[in-house]
Amino acid sequence: MSYRIAEAARIVGVPATTLRYYEDIGLIDQPVRGANGYRAYDEADLARLRFITATKNLGIPLTDVAELVKAFDVEDCSSVAHQVVEMVAVRLAETQTRIGELVALAAQLQTVSARLADAPTSGPCGEGCPCATAAPRPLADRRTFVPLTRGPVVSAADAPVIACSLEAGAVPDRIGDWQALLARAVRREPIPGGTAVEFVASPDLVAEAARLAAAEQDCCTFFTFTLRMTTGHVRLEVQAPEDAADIVAAMFGTAV
Missing domain, CATH: 1.10.1660.10 (Multidrug-efflux Transporter Regulator; Chain: A; Domain 2)
Known part of the structure; x- marks a missing residue:
């Protein structure tokens, strides 16, 4: 046909x-x-x-x-698929890095917006007015609170806030730390509300997984992390509300 x-x-x-x-x-x-x-x-x-x-x-x-x-x-399908996987891995790493950059930018824009909202209602622009000084100082030592979804930050009174309060300048480094850890994963599988990532156990990996999970939960309280250790294996379970499913997938991957 x-x-x-x-x-x-x-x-x-x-x-x-x-x-x-x-x-x-x-x-x-x-x-x-x-x-x-x-x-x-x-x-x-x-x-x-x-x-x-x-x-x-x-x-x-x-x-x-x-x-x-x-x-x-x-070529055979398996060969083509392998090549696509390699290119997707590069694209994923770039995208995850970009996530960190965008969250940091969102923090800056939110700060600028708040400062401009305090502009005087009368009088010309001049030295010291918010219009001329809107760009914030470096945010590496400032706490932010950046919504991570397009919809309302809170969908119900008792719902967790889908937002990040990590210092904006630290976001790219945090994403990089997660990438380094997750590169050592040997398996992923879906679980209710998230993803489980498995690793070959080692003392340094357990320590790093615990450190990152604690740090992430501190700034993104909508995450729930569970670390399970058995002989030779470490399992990190990451769960979040349905509205944050894309964030879980972007940061921690999905089962293949």
């Missing part, structure tokens, strides 16, 4: 202009044309386009997607 470009684009979930762009940059070969002169996409073309769309939606750059497409056309 063959499909015109509009049909193929609709099935794959992208605009027809995107398919033409992929042809222009050499990401895909131009499909054959029927007797009527229209592009004709077959099932193999659609499979390739679905793969491109899926990998691109993960934030993988098109230059890397192009390399993956070459592998998709000639």
